[in-house]
Amino acid sequence: MNYNVNEKGYYGEFGGAFIPEMLYPNVEELRQNYLKVMAEPDFQNEFNQLLKDYVGRPSPLYFAKRLSEKYNTKIYLKREDLNHTGAHKINNTIGQILMAKRLGKTRIIAETGAGQHGVATATVCALMGLECIVYMGEIDIARQAPNVARMKMLGAKVVPALSGSRTLKDATNEAIRDWINNPVNTHYIIGSAIGPHPYPDMVTRFQAVISEEIKWQLKEQEGRENPDYVAACIGGGSNAAGTYYHFLHEDNVKIIAVEAAGLGVDSGESAATSVLGKEGIIHGCKTLLMQTNDGQITEPYSISAGLDYPGVGPMHAHLCKTGRAEFMSITDDEAMKAGLELCELEGIIPAIESSHALAIFSQKEFKPDDVVVMSLSGRGDKDLQNYIDYFKI
Numbered sequence: 001m002n003y004n005v006n007e008k009g010y011y012g013e014f015g016g017a018f019i020p021e022m023l024y025p026n027v028e029e030l031r032q033n034y035l036k037v038m039a040e041p042d043f044q045n046e047f048n049q050l051l052k053d054y055v056g057r058p059s060p061l062y063f064a065k066r067l068s069e070k071y072n073t074k075i076y077l078k079r080e081d082l083n084h085t086g087a088h089k090i091n092n093t094i095g096q097i098l099m100a101k102r103l104g105k106t107r108i109i110a111e112t113g114a115g116q117h118g119v120a121t122a123t124v125c126a127l128m129g130l131e132c133i134v135y136m137g138e139i140d141i142a143r144q145a146p147n148v149a150r151m152k153m154l155g156a157k158v159v160p161a162l163s164g165s166r167t168l169k170d171a172t173n174e175a176i177r178d179w180i181n182n183p184v185n186t187h188y189i190i191g192s193a194i195g196p197h198p199y200p201d202m203v204t205r206f207q208a209v210i211s212e213e214i215k216w217q218l219k220e221q222e223g224r225e226n227p228d229y230v231a232a233c234i235g236g237g238s239n240a241a242g243t244y245y246h247f248l249h250e251d252n253v254k255i256i257a258v259e260a261a262g263l264g265v266d267s268g269e270s271a272a273t274s275v276l277g278k279e280g281i282i283h284g285c286k287t288l289l290m291q292t293n294d295g296q297i298t299e300p301y302s303i304s305a306g307l308d309y310p311g312v313g314p315m316h317a318h319l320c321k322t323g324r325a326e327f328m329s330i331t332d333d334e335a336m337k338a339g340l341e342l343c344e345l346e347g348i349i350p351a352i353e354s355s356h357a358l359a360i361f362s363q364k365e366f367k368p369d370d371v372v373v374m375s376l377s378g379r380g381d382k383d384l385q386n387y388i389d390y391f392k393i
C-alpha cells in the first residue's frame, strides 16, 4: 500500500485538484515546479538555514518523565511549541515563501481561522519584505484579537470575510477569489495539508522535518529510530502529516490521529470528521467532509479554533479508510483536562489543539515499554483566555 501522493495527485481515492478553470494556471504552475524547486541545493540550504537560525530547529524531543510515570508507558513530546511564533505552522510558511520567491511572486495571500497561520505568514512576509494580505472571517477577527494585532504589527493587511458564517471556510473562499483575480504576481500560502494538489503534498514535505528529526533524536535516546506509536491532533492535518511522514511505510510504527469531538460526536457540535464525514469536495480536493444529505458543508464545532474544520486533508482520509491510522475523538472537556495535566506534571502549557492529542492517554492503554511519540503542535499562550474561562482561574 502506498500512503504518499501518486503522480495524479491522489492518496488512494482522495485528493486531486477540483478547481475553477480560472485557477488552473496558478495551480498548474505550482504543480509543475514544486518538486523541482524543492530539490535544488540552493533551496534546501536556504530552507534548512532558516529552520535552524530563525525557527530554532531542531525542536527538542523531550522525554516526559512524570507524564510517563502517570500512564505507565514511555511518552516523548516533539516540542513544536518551542518554534518561533509558537507552533509548527512556521515550517510550512518558510517553505512556501521560498517557493513563492523562486516562482517570481511578490504578493502573498493567506486564509486564517484562529490566526496562527496568519501570524506565521505575516512573519515570513516581513522577513522577506513581501506584501501580505490575510483573509479572516469577521467573527474570527473579533474572537482572536491578539493574533489580529500581531499580524498588523508584522505589516500584514487583514481583510474581513463578510459572507456566510464569517469564519474560516468563508475566509478561504475570499482568498481563492483574490487568487483568481491576481494570477500572475500572487502566491496563496495554504496553512494545512489540504487544498488542491500539489498543496497537501507540498505542505506535508515541508512539515516532514518533524519526523526526520524524530528519527535521529529517538535513536540517540532510545537506541532505535522507530517508536511504537506516533500521535498527533488533526485539524486539516499538517502537524500530523509531518509527524507521520517518515513512518508511513514502517509497518511496526502505529499511527494515531486525534480529532476534536467538541461537545460529543453525536451532539451536533463536533469536528470529528472521520466519524461524521462522507466523501465530498472542499477547497479543491476530494476528501472526508462533514456535510448534510444534500451536500451542504456542516458547521464544525470545537473549543479549539485550530481543529474547528469540517474536513481532513486527503492523506488522512486515505489513512482512515485503509485503517493505517487509528482515529480517536476527544471532547472539549477531555482535552482541557489533559492540557491542565501537562501544566501540572511537566510545566508545559500546551495549545488546546495539542491538548486533544494528550488526552489519548486517559482513553487508551499503552504497554509499559511502548515508546509513544506525540506532536506537541503548539504552545498555549494564545489560548490563555480560553483556559481562564474554562477553569475559572
Ligand SMILES: *Cc1c(COP(=O)(O)O)cnc(C)c1O
Binding pocket: 087, 088, 089, 116, 117, 191, 192, 193, 233, 234, 235, 236, 237, 238, 239, 240, 306, 307, 351, 353, 354, 377, 378, 379
Ligand atoms: C493550526 C494548528 C493545528 C491544526 O492544524 P493542522 O494543519 O492539523 O496541524 C494544531 N495545533 C496548533 C498549535 C495549530 O496552531
